[in-house]
Amino acid sequence: MAFRIRRILVAIRDAHKAPRGPLRKAAALARANGASIELFHAVNAPEALDALRRGYVAGREAEKVADTVRHRALKRLERLSALKEFKGLDVSCAATWDFPSHEAIVRRVLATNADLVIAAVQPKSVGSRLLLANTDWELIRNCPCPVLIAKTPRAWRRPAVLAAIDPFHAHDKPAALDREILRAGRYFARELRGSLHAFHAYMPLTIIAPAPAGQALAVALPPEMEQMHGAQVERVFAREAAAAGIPPRRRHLEMGITQDELARVIKEIGAELVVMGAISRSGLKRVFIGSTAESAIDRLECDVLIVKPRTFRTKVKKRAPEAWLEG
Numbered sequence: 001m002a003f004r005i006r007r008i009l010v011a012i013r014d015a016h017k018a019p020r021g022p023l024r025k026a027a028a029l030a031r032a033n034g035a036s037i038e039l040f041h042a043v044n045a046p047e048a049l050d051a052l053r054r055g056y057v058a059g060r061e062a063e064k065v066a067d068t069v070r071h072r073a074l075k076r077l078e079r080l081s082a083l084k085e086f087k088g089l090d091v092s093c094a095a096t097w098d099f100p101s102h103e104a105i106v107r108r109v110l111a112t113n114a115d116l117v118i119a120a121v122q123p124k125s126v127g128s129r130l131l132l133a134n135t136d137w138e139l140i141r142n143c144p145c146p147v148l149i150a151k152t153p154r155a156w157r158r159p160a161v162l163a164a165i166d167p168f169h170a171h172d173k174p175a176a177l178d179r180e181i182l183r184a185g186r187y188f189a190r191e192l193r194g195s196l197h198a199f200h201a202y203m204p205l206t207i208i209a210p211a212p213a214g215q216a217l218a219v220a221l222p223p224e225m226e227q228m229h230g231a232q233v234e235r236v237f238a239r240e241a242a243a244a245g246i247p248p249r250r251r252h253l254e255m256g257i258t259q260d261e262l263a264r265v266i267k268e269i270g271a272e273l274v275v276m277g278a279i280s281r282s283g284l285k286r287v288f289i290g291s292t293a294e295s296a297i298d299r300l301e302c303d304v305l306i307v308k309p310r311t312f313r314t315k316v317k318k319r320a321p322e323a324w325l326e327g
Contacts, residue, residue, distance in 0.1 A: 003183040005035050005191075009114040011105050011139070012041045015076035015095070020085075021153035022120045025303070027085040028156055029116070032191040036090040038112060039077045042104030043070050043097045070095050098320045102138040106316040109145055118148045140278055140306050144314045146184060149297070149304045152272070159194040159272035161185045162252075163244075164262060166277075167200060167236045177277040177309050182244040184307050185275040197250040197269060198241040201261040205229045230255070259296040266302055275305045 010026045012018045026037050077093035098104030109117060119139060140147050163185035165178040182198070189196035205226055234253055241251045252269075254261040266274065276297070297304050 003180075003187040005029060005033060005115045005187070007112060007114045008035050008037045008116050008118060009105070009109060009112065010037060010039050011101075011117055011119040012039055012077060012080070013101070013120065013135075015041045015073045015080075018080055019120045019150075019153060020083075022118045022148075022150040023080065023083065024085055024153075024155045025148070025150055026118050027089060029191065030089050032193075035115075036092070037086070038108075038114070039080055039091065039093045040105065040108050041073050041077055041095045042099070042101045042108075043073050043095050044099045044101070044104075066097055070097060100135070100138070102135050102142060103316045104320070105139055106142050106144070106314055107318060107320060109143060110314070110316075110318050114145055116146050116148060117143055118150055120150045142314050142316050144308075144312060146305055146307045149306070151300065151303050154272075156192050156194070156272055159189075159192055160197060160269045161189040161192075161194055161273045161275065162197045162199050162262075162266060162269070162271040163275045164199045164277075165237075165240060167240045168202075168233070176311075177307070178240060180307050180309060181275050181277050182240070182246075184305060186244060188273060188275070188305065194272075195250065196244070196246055197252060197265075197271065198237070198244065198246045199252045199254075199262060199265055200233075200237050201254045201256055201258040202233050203257075204255060259299055262296050263299055263301075266300065271302055273303045273305060274300060275307065278306050278308050 008026050008030060010022055029035060030037050073095040074093055077095060081091040081093055094108065096104065096108070098107060105117060105119075108114070117139065119136060121133075121136060136149060140149075163181050165181055167178060182196075185196050185198075188194070237253050238248075238251065252265045254265065262274070265271070
């Protein structure tokens, strides 16, 4: 099945000061393939919510307060939808009372059959690093459709798209996920008139040997064995990249620590978007990103698209539990 985006949901964390980066990127994608856009905000205003929970207002008065807060948020979204970036596009707005935010977004995805969620990473202070918040990680883990984390404000212009694959399927990663990563990367590169690259980093072979002091030591294997290992990795990587139509000059196979090599290749080719995968590890009921990938995502200075296997099913319920409003 081909990767295709027809409905884009832009998650607006703060309706008062929404960053323009994800709005520009949603508009670029929608303009390229005729997709519709929905600007969505999960309403959980602290002051109003506290008043409702504590019973300071009740009955029809509570409903009026809740509706007023939601209506104000909706008006702000409608002002955003009138920006010049969206001229001529099919843009709608929605604001609903729901909590926590990542579950609210997932529920909206389920209700609208969205094909892509775009969310922005916001710094805690001016000049601080763009580290993902807990809501971002939970959205990545629980969202049934791909999640685009917009880490930069700039618009895409014929972007280099880097698909980070793992052809040896470490950490219980299914082989089909690499194909999904490559499909998504190819789609974005084509629709945005950019170029698709493939990336994989691997570590040299080592064996663990006992030491006199009782501590294990990592020992490098003979050069000929390392060469055989490297040749095997290269064959498998080249096969996957070739199947995706990626020419040799756009294949980046590196030996070293994934985070370091990925950051270096991104800078080298000027990549604006990295496509990575999220997996379900054996024995775990939640999606597992992996410490290596999490560290890499936080360090990256470009946008990141996270995809999952097609077999993924979210644990988030379609209907919000009534209890969250009751405290």
